[in-house]
Amino acid sequence: MIGILIEAKTKCPSCSSIIPINALVSKITCSACGKICNFNLDDWESILGNALEEVPYMEELEGSSSTIFSGNYNYEIVYGRQHPSFRDDKQKIDIDQAVKQIYQGWIANPLTGKKFSVRAVPQKYQLKFPGIKYLFCEQFELLPTSPLTEDQIETKSKIEPVYFNCPKCGGGLEIDGSQRLVNCRFCHASAYIPDDLWLILHPVKTVSRWYIWFDQYDRVFRWEQDLWDGVVDSQNNLYLVCESSNGNFKLVCLNQEYKPTWIKNKLDFKTHTTRGDIKLSLTTDENLILHSYDQDHLLLIDRNDGSVICSIPDLEQHPELKFKYWESVACDIDDSLLVYLNPEKKDAEGYSYYELLRFDLDLNPLPTWPDQKSEKPKWYSWITDLFKRTCGIPYFSGVKNRFEKLKDFEIKINIGSDGNYYFSYYNYLLKYNRYGEKIYYMEIPCNYLRGKVVGDSNGYAYALTGQSDDRNTLIRISPDGQQAETYVDSIKGGGLIGKEEFVLLSPSGYIFLLGYGGRIRVLSPDKKLIFISERSKKDEQS
Ligand SMILES: [Zn+2]
Ligand SMILES: [Zn+2]
Structure with missing residues:
Protein backbone atom coordinates (compact mmCIF):
# COMPACT_ATOMS: atom_id res chain seq x y z
CA MET A 1 0.00 0.00 0.00
CA ILE A 153 -15.00 22.87 11.26
CA GLU A 154 -12.36 25.32 12.25
CA THR A 155 -11.66 26.62 8.79
CA LYS A 156 -15.22 27.83 8.38
CA SER A 157 -15.71 31.16 10.05
CA LYS A 158 -19.26 32.04 10.93
CA ILE A 159 -20.62 34.49 8.39
CA GLU A 160 -21.95 37.70 9.89
CA PRO A 161 -24.96 39.20 8.10
CA VAL A 162 -23.93 41.95 5.71
CA TYR A 163 -25.92 45.00 4.61
CA PHE A 164 -26.06 46.55 1.20
CA ASN A 165 -28.25 49.12 -0.48
CA CYS A 166 -30.75 48.18 -3.16
CA PRO A 167 -29.35 49.58 -6.40
CA LYS A 168 -32.86 50.67 -7.43
CA CYS A 169 -34.50 52.24 -4.36
CA GLY A 170 -31.55 52.52 -2.00
CA GLY A 171 -33.26 50.52 0.73
CA GLY A 172 -30.94 48.76 3.20
CA LEU A 173 -30.96 44.97 2.72
CA GLU A 174 -29.57 42.33 5.04
CA ILE A 175 -28.03 39.45 3.14
CA ASP A 176 -26.45 36.16 4.25
CA GLY A 177 -24.79 35.07 1.02
CA SER A 178 -27.01 32.07 0.40
CA GLN A 179 -28.13 33.49 -2.94
CA ARG A 180 -26.44 35.72 -5.47
CA LEU A 181 -29.72 37.32 -6.54
CA VAL A 182 -31.83 38.90 -3.78
CA ASN A 183 -35.30 40.38 -3.83
CA CYS A 184 -35.58 43.91 -2.43
CA ARG A 185 -38.20 43.87 0.30
CA PHE A 186 -38.98 47.53 -0.40
CA CYS A 187 -39.31 47.82 -4.18
CA HIS A 188 -39.39 44.11 -5.01
CA ALA A 189 -36.77 44.51 -7.70
CA SER A 190 -34.16 41.77 -8.11
CA ALA A 191 -30.73 42.89 -7.06
CA TYR A 192 -27.46 41.17 -8.01
CA ILE A 193 -24.85 41.14 -5.26
CA PRO A 194 -21.66 42.79 -6.59
CA ASP A 195 -18.42 40.78 -6.78
CA ASP A 196 -16.49 42.47 -3.99
CA LEU A 197 -19.30 41.93 -1.54
CA TRP A 198 -19.86 38.35 -2.69
CA LEU A 199 -16.18 37.58 -2.08
CA ILE A 200 -16.46 38.86 1.48
CA LEU A 201 -19.32 36.46 2.00
CA HIS A 202 -17.53 33.65 0.15
CA PRO A 203 -13.81 33.82 0.69
CA VAL A 204 -11.93 31.95 -2.04
CA LYS A 205 -10.93 28.55 -0.78
CA ASP A 215 -3.01 -0.80 -3.37
CA GLN A 216 -1.64 -1.17 -6.88
CA TYR A 217 -1.71 -4.97 -6.53
CA ASP A 218 -5.45 -5.00 -6.15
CA ARG A 219 -6.39 -3.94 -9.63
CA VAL A 220 -6.06 -5.18 -13.19
CA PHE A 221 -2.64 -4.19 -14.41
CA ARG A 222 -2.57 -1.42 -17.00
CA TRP A 223 0.18 -0.22 -19.20
CA GLU A 224 0.02 3.01 -21.13
CA GLN A 225 2.34 2.33 -24.01
CA ASP A 226 3.78 -0.48 -26.06
CA LEU A 227 3.78 -4.07 -24.98
CA TRP A 228 7.13 -5.50 -26.04
CA ASP A 229 6.57 -9.16 -25.33
CA GLY A 230 4.83 -11.69 -23.15
CA VAL A 231 4.83 -15.33 -22.17
CA VAL A 232 2.32 -17.45 -20.25
CA ASP A 233 3.14 -20.30 -17.88
CA SER A 234 1.37 -23.57 -17.11
CA GLN A 235 -0.69 -21.89 -14.35
CA ASN A 236 -1.90 -19.23 -16.80
CA ASN A 237 0.19 -16.53 -15.12
CA LEU A 238 1.12 -13.88 -17.63
CA TYR A 239 4.56 -12.29 -17.75
CA LEU A 240 4.70 -9.07 -19.72
CA VAL A 241 7.38 -6.59 -20.58
CA CYS A 242 5.93 -3.12 -21.19
CA GLU A 243 7.50 0.08 -22.34
CA SER A 244 7.26 2.79 -19.68
CA SER A 245 7.28 6.54 -20.06
CA ASN A 246 10.96 7.35 -19.59
CA GLY A 247 12.23 4.83 -22.15
CA ASN A 248 12.46 2.26 -19.41
CA PHE A 249 10.35 -0.83 -19.08
CA LYS A 250 8.33 -2.78 -16.58
CA LEU A 251 8.45 -6.52 -16.17
CA VAL A 252 5.30 -7.82 -14.49
CA CYS A 253 3.74 -11.09 -13.46
CA LEU A 254 -0.07 -11.09 -13.61
CA ASN A 255 -2.23 -13.65 -11.84
CA GLN A 256 -5.40 -15.15 -13.24
CA GLU A 257 -7.35 -12.00 -12.37
CA TYR A 258 -4.73 -10.00 -14.34
CA LYS A 259 -3.64 -8.23 -11.17
CA PRO A 260 0.10 -7.93 -10.61
CA THR A 261 1.84 -10.47 -8.39
CA TRP A 262 5.02 -8.48 -8.76
CA ILE A 263 6.26 -5.55 -10.81
CA LYS A 264 9.90 -4.78 -11.61
CA ASN A 265 10.64 -1.39 -13.10
CA LYS A 266 14.28 -0.92 -12.27
CA LEU A 267 15.97 -3.88 -13.90
CA ASP A 268 19.38 -2.99 -15.24
CA PHE A 269 18.78 -4.02 -18.83
CA LYS A 270 18.32 -0.77 -20.72
CA THR A 271 17.59 -0.60 -24.40
CA HIS A 272 18.34 2.25 -26.74
CA THR A 273 16.94 1.24 -30.13
CA THR A 274 13.47 0.12 -31.22
CA ARG A 275 15.08 -3.11 -32.30
CA GLY A 276 16.26 -3.55 -28.72
CA ASP A 277 12.73 -4.01 -27.34
CA ILE A 278 13.07 -6.65 -24.64
CA LYS A 279 11.77 -10.13 -25.36
CA LEU A 280 10.93 -12.99 -23.03
CA SER A 281 11.16 -16.73 -22.99
CA LEU A 282 10.33 -19.31 -20.32
CA THR A 283 12.66 -22.05 -19.14
CA THR A 284 11.21 -25.48 -18.41
CA ASP A 285 11.07 -24.69 -14.70
CA GLU A 286 9.29 -21.51 -15.76
CA ASN A 287 11.81 -18.90 -14.90
CA LEU A 288 12.17 -16.04 -17.34
CA ILE A 289 14.91 -15.23 -19.78
CA LEU A 290 15.17 -11.63 -21.00
CA HIS A 291 17.02 -10.73 -24.13
CA SER A 292 17.51 -7.59 -26.15
CA TYR A 293 19.28 -6.77 -29.37
CA ASP A 294 20.95 -3.94 -27.46
CA GLN A 295 22.42 -6.12 -24.71
CA ASP A 296 25.46 -8.38 -24.70
CA HIS A 297 24.03 -10.84 -22.19
CA LEU A 298 20.76 -12.43 -21.09
CA LEU A 299 19.05 -12.12 -17.72
CA LEU A 300 17.58 -15.09 -15.89
CA ILE A 301 14.70 -13.91 -13.70
CA ASP A 302 12.98 -15.74 -10.85
CA ARG A 303 9.32 -16.10 -11.75
CA ASN A 304 8.26 -16.03 -8.10
CA ASP A 305 9.35 -12.50 -7.31
CA GLY A 306 11.00 -11.04 -10.42
CA SER A 307 14.46 -11.01 -8.87
CA VAL A 308 17.55 -11.52 -11.03
CA ILE A 309 18.95 -15.04 -10.61
CA CYS A 310 21.97 -14.42 -12.80
CA SER A 311 23.30 -12.89 -15.95
CA ILE A 312 23.96 -15.34 -18.80
CA PRO A 313 26.82 -15.71 -19.40
CA ASP A 314 28.66 -14.57 -16.33
CA LEU A 315 30.73 -12.06 -18.31
CA GLU A 316 33.26 -11.56 -15.54
CA GLN A 317 34.22 -15.20 -15.72
CA HIS A 318 33.62 -15.79 -19.44
CA PRO A 319 34.20 -12.61 -21.41
CA GLU A 320 34.75 -14.74 -24.54
CA LEU A 321 31.04 -15.60 -24.53
CA LYS A 322 30.03 -12.01 -25.02
CA PHE A 323 27.58 -11.81 -27.93
CA LYS A 324 25.91 -8.73 -29.22
CA TYR A 325 22.80 -8.62 -31.36
CA TRP A 326 20.52 -11.31 -29.96
CA GLU A 327 17.64 -11.29 -32.41
CA SER A 328 15.61 -14.19 -31.10
CA VAL A 329 15.99 -16.53 -28.15
CA ALA A 330 13.74 -19.48 -27.41
CA CYS A 331 14.09 -21.84 -24.51
CA ASP A 332 13.62 -25.39 -25.76
CA ILE A 333 11.74 -28.20 -24.02
CA ASP A 334 15.10 -29.77 -23.08
CA ASP A 335 16.12 -26.46 -21.42
CA SER A 336 18.66 -25.63 -24.10
CA LEU A 337 18.55 -22.19 -25.69
CA LEU A 338 17.98 -21.87 -29.40
CA VAL A 339 19.36 -18.52 -30.40
CA TYR A 340 19.36 -16.54 -33.61
CA LEU A 341 21.99 -13.83 -33.59
CA ASN A 342 24.33 -11.68 -35.57
CA PRO A 343 27.84 -13.14 -35.23
CA GLU A 344 29.30 -10.08 -36.97
CA LYS A 345 30.78 -12.28 -39.68
CA LYS A 346 30.71 -12.20 -43.48
CA ASP A 347 30.45 -15.07 -45.94
CA ALA A 348 32.86 -15.77 -48.83
CA GLU A 349 31.14 -13.16 -51.02
CA GLY A 350 31.30 -10.54 -48.33
CA TYR A 351 27.64 -10.65 -47.24
CA SER A 352 26.65 -10.50 -43.61
CA TYR A 353 24.91 -13.57 -42.36
CA TYR A 354 23.22 -14.68 -39.18
CA GLU A 355 23.51 -17.84 -37.16
CA LEU A 356 21.19 -20.23 -35.41
CA LEU A 357 23.05 -21.54 -32.37
CA ARG A 358 22.23 -23.72 -29.44
CA PHE A 359 23.58 -23.38 -25.91
CA ASP A 360 22.92 -24.77 -22.51
CA LEU A 361 21.80 -22.33 -19.82
CA ASP A 362 25.42 -21.47 -19.04
CA LEU A 363 25.97 -20.65 -22.71
CA ASN A 364 28.16 -23.69 -23.33
CA PRO A 365 27.79 -24.44 -27.06
CA LEU A 366 25.73 -27.46 -28.11
CA PRO A 367 25.05 -28.82 -31.62
CA THR A 368 22.26 -26.74 -33.18
CA TRP A 369 20.44 -29.88 -34.27
CA PRO A 370 20.62 -33.34 -32.69
CA ASP A 371 22.87 -35.94 -34.27
CA GLN A 372 20.23 -38.59 -34.35
CA LYS A 373 17.93 -38.33 -37.38
CA SER A 374 14.39 -39.58 -37.58
CA GLU A 375 13.40 -42.12 -40.29
CA LYS A 376 15.55 -40.49 -42.96
CA PRO A 377 18.52 -42.66 -44.02
CA LYS A 378 22.11 -41.60 -43.48
CA TRP A 379 22.71 -40.60 -47.13
CA TYR A 380 19.92 -38.05 -46.82
CA SER A 381 21.80 -35.82 -44.40
CA TRP A 382 24.98 -36.38 -46.40
CA ILE A 383 23.21 -35.03 -49.50
CA THR A 384 21.69 -32.07 -47.66
CA ASP A 385 25.02 -31.20 -46.06
CA LEU A 386 26.66 -31.32 -49.49
CA PHE A 387 23.85 -29.16 -50.87
CA LYS A 388 24.43 -26.59 -48.10
CA ARG A 389 28.11 -26.41 -48.86
CA THR A 390 27.66 -25.94 -52.59
CA CYS A 391 24.82 -23.44 -52.47
CA GLY A 392 26.21 -21.11 -49.84
CA ILE A 393 24.13 -19.41 -47.19
CA PRO A 394 20.45 -19.30 -48.16
CA TYR A 395 17.74 -16.71 -47.64
CA PHE A 396 14.78 -17.74 -45.49
CA SER A 397 12.73 -18.45 -48.63
CA GLY A 398 15.27 -21.02 -49.80
CA VAL A 399 15.76 -22.78 -46.52
CA LYS A 400 16.10 -26.58 -46.37
CA ASN A 401 16.41 -28.89 -43.38
CA ARG A 402 18.50 -28.10 -40.32
CA PHE A 403 19.49 -24.59 -41.22
CA GLU A 404 22.29 -22.98 -39.21
CA LYS A 405 22.96 -19.80 -41.16
CA LEU A 406 20.74 -17.41 -43.08
CA LYS A 407 21.10 -14.14 -44.91
CA ASP A 408 17.83 -12.78 -43.50
CA PHE A 409 17.95 -11.43 -40.01
CA GLU A 410 14.54 -10.69 -38.56
CA ILE A 411 13.64 -14.28 -37.83
CA LYS A 412 11.38 -15.00 -34.87
CA ILE A 413 11.68 -18.38 -33.20
CA ASN A 414 8.95 -19.97 -31.18
CA ILE A 415 8.66 -23.51 -29.88
CA GLY A 416 5.24 -25.13 -29.79
CA SER A 417 3.87 -26.97 -26.76
CA ASP A 418 4.66 -30.22 -28.62
CA GLY A 419 8.28 -29.21 -29.22
CA ASN A 420 8.01 -28.34 -32.90
CA TYR A 421 9.92 -25.28 -34.08
CA TYR A 422 8.28 -22.30 -35.73
CA PHE A 423 10.40 -19.75 -37.52
CA SER A 424 8.64 -16.72 -38.95
CA TYR A 425 9.86 -13.98 -41.22
CA TYR A 426 7.35 -11.34 -42.34
CA ASN A 427 4.37 -13.38 -43.61
CA TYR A 428 6.35 -16.59 -44.00
CA LEU A 429 6.33 -19.50 -41.63
CA LEU A 430 8.70 -22.46 -41.47
CA LYS A 431 7.97 -25.43 -39.27
CA TYR A 432 10.61 -27.98 -38.25
CA ASN A 433 10.31 -31.13 -36.20
CA ARG A 434 12.66 -31.88 -33.31
CA TYR A 435 15.34 -33.09 -35.74
CA GLY A 436 15.33 -29.92 -37.74
CA GLU A 437 13.44 -31.48 -40.63
CA LYS A 438 11.11 -29.25 -42.54
CA ILE A 439 7.42 -30.03 -42.04
CA TYR A 440 6.25 -27.09 -44.12
CA TYR A 441 7.17 -23.66 -45.40
CA MET A 442 4.21 -21.45 -46.22
CA GLU A 443 2.97 -17.94 -46.72
CA ILE A 444 0.37 -17.03 -44.12
CA PRO A 445 -2.64 -15.44 -45.86
CA CYS A 446 -2.55 -11.89 -44.47
CA ASN A 447 -1.27 -8.38 -45.00
CA TYR A 448 1.13 -8.77 -42.13
CA LEU A 449 1.87 -11.08 -39.26
CA ARG A 450 1.51 -9.65 -35.77
CA GLY A 451 3.98 -10.95 -33.19
CA LYS A 452 5.18 -14.50 -33.13
CA VAL A 453 3.45 -17.66 -34.23
CA VAL A 454 2.48 -20.00 -31.39
CA GLY A 455 1.93 -23.75 -31.52
CA ASP A 456 -0.31 -26.00 -29.42
CA SER A 457 0.24 -29.53 -28.16
CA ASN A 458 -1.58 -31.03 -31.17
CA GLY A 459 0.67 -29.43 -33.74
CA TYR A 460 -1.64 -26.58 -34.73
CA ALA A 461 -0.06 -23.18 -35.21
CA TYR A 462 -1.82 -19.88 -34.47
CA ALA A 463 -0.94 -16.57 -36.04
CA LEU A 464 -2.47 -13.18 -35.24
CA THR A 465 -2.69 -11.40 -38.56
CA GLY A 466 -3.51 -7.99 -39.92
CA GLN A 467 -5.95 -8.25 -42.81
CA SER A 468 -7.18 -5.63 -45.24
CA ASP A 469 -9.49 -2.89 -43.85
CA ASP A 470 -7.68 -2.96 -40.52
CA ARG A 471 -9.12 -6.24 -39.31
CA ASN A 472 -7.10 -8.51 -37.04
CA THR A 473 -7.84 -12.20 -37.25
CA LEU A 474 -6.41 -15.28 -35.62
CA ILE A 475 -5.46 -17.85 -38.23
CA ARG A 476 -5.04 -21.52 -37.36
CA ILE A 477 -2.74 -23.63 -39.45
CA SER A 478 -3.16 -27.40 -39.59
CA PRO A 479 -0.26 -29.58 -38.34
CA ASP A 480 0.82 -30.39 -41.93
CA GLY A 481 0.50 -26.79 -43.09
CA GLN A 482 -2.07 -27.71 -45.73
CA GLN A 483 -4.91 -25.63 -44.27
CA ALA A 484 -4.97 -22.11 -42.88
CA GLU A 485 -8.40 -21.13 -41.57
CA THR A 486 -9.75 -18.05 -39.80
CA TYR A 487 -10.00 -19.43 -36.27
CA VAL A 488 -11.21 -16.26 -34.52
CA ASP A 489 -12.42 -13.34 -36.61
CA SER A 490 -12.20 -9.62 -35.87
CA ILE A 491 -15.10 -7.85 -34.15
CA LYS A 492 -15.88 -6.23 -37.51
CA GLY A 493 -16.18 -9.69 -38.99
CA GLY A 494 -18.46 -10.86 -36.18
CA GLY A 495 -15.68 -12.34 -34.05
CA LEU A 496 -13.86 -11.38 -30.88
CA ILE A 497 -10.59 -9.73 -31.85
CA GLY A 498 -10.11 -5.97 -31.53
CA LYS A 499 -6.92 -3.98 -31.82
CA GLU A 500 -4.74 -6.49 -30.01
CA GLU A 501 -1.31 -6.97 -31.51
CA PHE A 502 -0.07 -10.33 -30.46
CA VAL A 503 -1.16 -13.72 -29.33
CA LEU A 504 0.04 -16.05 -26.59
CA LEU A 505 -1.13 -19.57 -26.01
CA SER A 506 -1.01 -21.25 -22.61
CA PRO A 507 -0.06 -24.92 -22.38
CA SER A 508 -3.69 -25.61 -21.43
CA GLY A 509 -4.98 -23.94 -24.59
CA TYR A 510 -6.09 -20.50 -23.35
CA ILE A 511 -5.60 -17.77 -25.93
CA PHE A 512 -4.28 -14.39 -24.75
CA LEU A 513 -4.60 -11.45 -27.12
CA LEU A 514 -2.61 -8.42 -25.99
CA GLY A 515 -1.71 -5.00 -27.26
CA TYR A 516 -0.70 -1.39 -26.88
CA GLY A 517 -2.06 0.64 -23.98
CA GLY A 518 -3.35 -2.14 -21.75
CA ARG A 519 -5.32 -4.25 -24.19
CA ILE A 520 -6.04 -7.76 -22.90
CA ARG A 521 -8.55 -10.30 -24.17
CA VAL A 522 -8.56 -13.88 -23.02
CA LEU A 523 -10.35 -16.73 -24.77
CA SER A 524 -10.96 -20.16 -23.27
CA PRO A 525 -9.86 -23.21 -25.28
CA ASP A 526 -13.40 -23.38 -26.70
CA LYS A 527 -13.08 -19.78 -27.93
CA LYS A 528 -15.31 -18.07 -25.34
CA LEU A 529 -14.33 -14.59 -24.22
CA ILE A 530 -13.54 -14.99 -20.51
CA PHE A 531 -11.80 -11.68 -19.83
CA ILE A 532 -11.55 -8.28 -21.44
CA SER A 533 -9.64 -5.26 -20.10
CA GLU A 534 -11.13 -1.77 -19.93
CA ARG A 535 -8.95 -0.62 -22.79
CA SER A 536 -10.01 -3.45 -25.09
CA LYS A 537 -13.62 -2.77 -24.14
CA LYS A 538 -13.19 0.85 -25.20
CA ASP A 539 -12.23 -0.28 -28.71
CA GLU A 540 -15.63 -1.90 -29.05
CA GLN A 541 -17.48 1.25 -28.02
CA SER A 542 -15.69 3.52 -30.47
ZN1 LIG B 1 -35.33 48.28 -3.69
ZN1 LIG C 1 -18.09 30.60 -10.38
Missing part, protein backbone atom coordinates in the same frame (compact mmCIF):
# COMPACT_ATOMS: atom_id res chain seq x y z
CA ILE A 2 1.20 3.47 -0.79
CA GLY A 3 0.06 7.03 -0.14
CA ILE A 4 -0.70 9.30 -3.08
CA LEU A 5 -0.94 13.04 -2.46
CA ILE A 6 -3.30 15.09 -4.59
CA GLU A 7 -3.58 18.86 -5.00
CA ALA A 8 -6.02 19.74 -7.74
CA LYS A 9 -7.91 22.73 -9.01
CA THR A 10 -9.99 23.83 -11.94
CA LYS A 11 -11.78 26.97 -13.06
CA CYS A 12 -15.47 27.68 -12.65
CA PRO A 13 -17.08 27.43 -16.10
CA SER A 14 -19.39 30.34 -15.19
CA CYS A 15 -17.13 32.92 -13.56
CA SER A 16 -13.59 31.55 -14.17
CA SER A 17 -12.75 31.64 -10.47
CA ILE A 18 -10.45 28.97 -9.12
CA ILE A 19 -12.24 25.95 -7.74
CA PRO A 20 -10.03 23.87 -5.45
CA ILE A 21 -10.79 20.16 -5.76
CA ASN A 22 -10.10 19.20 -2.17
CA ALA A 23 -12.06 15.95 -2.00
CA LEU A 24 -13.13 12.98 -4.11
CA VAL A 25 -16.73 14.15 -4.60
CA SER A 26 -19.21 14.60 -7.42
CA LYS A 27 -20.19 18.21 -6.66
CA ILE A 28 -18.28 21.32 -5.65
CA THR A 29 -19.95 24.72 -5.35
CA CYS A 30 -18.08 27.68 -6.79
CA SER A 31 -17.44 29.96 -3.83
CA ALA A 32 -17.37 33.00 -6.10
CA CYS A 33 -20.61 32.66 -8.06
CA GLY A 34 -22.45 29.84 -6.39
CA LYS A 35 -22.51 27.59 -9.43
CA ILE A 36 -22.59 23.90 -8.62
CA CYS A 37 -19.89 22.13 -10.60
CA ASN A 38 -20.41 18.43 -11.24
CA PHE A 39 -17.55 15.99 -11.61
CA ASN A 40 -18.50 12.66 -13.14
CA LEU A 41 -16.37 9.52 -13.23
CA ASP A 42 -14.71 10.53 -16.50
CA ASP A 43 -13.75 13.88 -14.97
CA TRP A 44 -12.19 11.99 -12.09
CA GLU A 45 -10.38 9.75 -14.54
CA SER A 46 -8.81 12.93 -15.95
CA ILE A 47 -7.87 14.15 -12.47
CA LEU A 48 -6.52 10.91 -11.01
CA GLY A 49 -5.51 8.83 -14.05
CA ASN A 50 -1.86 9.90 -14.28
CA ALA A 51 -1.37 9.82 -10.53
CA LEU A 52 -2.61 6.26 -10.18
CA GLU A 53 -0.44 5.08 -13.09
CA GLU A 54 2.76 6.92 -12.22
CA VAL A 55 2.97 7.30 -8.47
CA PRO A 56 3.41 3.57 -7.66
CA TYR A 57 6.76 3.77 -9.47
CA MET A 58 7.93 6.93 -7.71
CA GLU A 59 10.14 7.11 -4.66
CA GLU A 60 8.64 8.47 -1.42
CA LEU A 61 8.31 12.28 -1.68
CA GLU A 62 8.84 12.23 -5.44
CA GLY A 63 6.13 14.07 -7.34
CA SER A 64 4.93 15.44 -10.62
CA SER A 65 2.36 17.84 -11.97
CA SER A 66 0.18 18.05 -15.00
CA THR A 67 -2.28 20.28 -16.73
CA ILE A 68 -5.16 18.34 -18.22
CA PHE A 69 -7.49 19.69 -20.87
CA SER A 70 -10.54 17.53 -20.88
CA GLY A 71 -14.12 17.75 -22.01
CA ASN A 72 -15.77 19.58 -19.13
CA TYR A 73 -12.94 21.29 -17.29
CA ASN A 74 -9.25 21.99 -17.43
CA TYR A 75 -7.32 20.84 -14.41
CA GLU A 76 -4.06 21.66 -12.76
CA ILE A 77 -2.91 18.75 -10.69
CA VAL A 78 0.04 18.10 -8.43
CA TYR A 79 0.50 14.49 -7.40
CA GLY A 80 3.18 12.44 -5.78
CA ARG A 81 4.08 9.69 -3.42
CA GLN A 82 3.77 10.57 0.24
CA HIS A 83 2.57 8.70 3.27
CA PRO A 84 -0.68 10.41 4.35
CA SER A 85 0.31 13.14 6.79
CA PHE A 86 -1.49 15.61 9.04
CA ARG A 87 -1.56 18.88 7.19
CA ASP A 88 -0.79 21.06 10.20
CA ASP A 89 2.51 19.61 11.40
CA LYS A 90 3.26 17.14 8.56
CA GLN A 91 3.46 14.18 10.96
CA LYS A 92 2.65 10.83 9.37
CA ILE A 93 -0.82 9.51 10.00
CA ASP A 94 -0.94 6.09 11.67
CA ILE A 95 -3.05 4.32 9.05
CA ASP A 96 -4.15 1.43 11.29
CA GLN A 97 -5.25 3.86 13.95
CA ALA A 98 -7.08 6.01 11.44
CA VAL A 99 -8.89 3.01 9.95
CA LYS A 100 -10.09 2.03 13.43
CA GLN A 101 -11.71 5.46 13.70
CA ILE A 102 -13.17 5.44 10.24
CA TYR A 103 -16.72 5.11 11.63
CA GLN A 104 -16.49 8.66 13.05
CA GLY A 105 -15.10 10.11 9.82
CA TRP A 106 -12.12 11.88 11.31
CA ILE A 107 -8.86 11.37 13.11
CA ALA A 108 -7.27 13.94 15.40
CA ASN A 109 -3.61 14.78 15.21
CA PRO A 110 -2.38 13.45 18.58
CA LEU A 111 0.05 16.37 18.92
CA THR A 112 -2.16 19.29 17.93
CA GLY A 113 -5.66 17.95 18.40
CA LYS A 114 -6.71 19.19 14.98
CA LYS A 115 -9.16 16.95 13.15
CA PHE A 116 -8.70 15.60 9.65
CA SER A 117 -11.07 13.54 7.55
CA VAL A 118 -10.71 9.82 6.97
CA ARG A 119 -13.14 7.67 5.05
CA ALA A 120 -13.34 4.52 2.96
CA VAL A 121 -13.61 5.24 -0.73
CA PRO A 122 -17.27 5.32 -1.84
CA GLN A 123 -18.30 2.32 -3.89
CA LYS A 124 -18.73 4.03 -7.25
CA TYR A 125 -15.16 5.31 -7.09
CA GLN A 126 -13.91 1.97 -5.90
CA LEU A 127 -15.42 0.32 -8.96
CA LYS A 128 -13.99 2.94 -11.28
CA PHE A 129 -10.58 3.04 -9.58
CA PRO A 130 -9.87 -0.37 -8.08
CA GLY A 131 -6.98 -0.23 -5.64
CA ILE A 132 -8.09 2.99 -3.91
CA LYS A 133 -8.86 2.00 -0.33
CA TYR A 134 -9.05 5.08 1.92
CA LEU A 135 -9.10 8.86 1.61
CA PHE A 136 -7.44 11.23 4.07
CA CYS A 137 -7.47 14.96 4.75
CA GLU A 138 -10.27 15.89 2.38
CA GLN A 139 -11.98 19.20 3.01
CA PHE A 140 -14.84 18.48 5.43
CA GLU A 141 -17.29 20.95 3.88
CA LEU A 142 -17.09 19.19 0.53
CA LEU A 143 -17.99 15.76 1.82
CA PRO A 144 -21.60 14.75 1.14
CA THR A 145 -22.10 13.77 4.77
CA SER A 146 -19.66 15.82 6.75
CA PRO A 147 -18.76 14.03 9.98
CA LEU A 148 -18.33 17.38 11.74
CA THR A 149 -20.98 19.98 12.47
CA GLU A 150 -20.33 23.43 11.08
CA ASP A 151 -19.11 24.64 14.47
CA GLN A 152 -16.49 21.93 14.59
CA THR A 206 -7.37 27.47 -1.27
CA VAL A 207 -6.15 24.21 -2.67
CA SER A 208 -5.35 21.79 0.12
CA ARG A 209 -3.56 18.49 -0.08
CA TRP A 210 -5.46 15.26 0.38
CA TYR A 211 -4.37 11.66 0.19
CA ILE A 212 -5.31 8.38 -1.40
CA TRP A 213 -4.29 5.12 0.25
CA PHE A 214 -3.69 2.87 -2.71
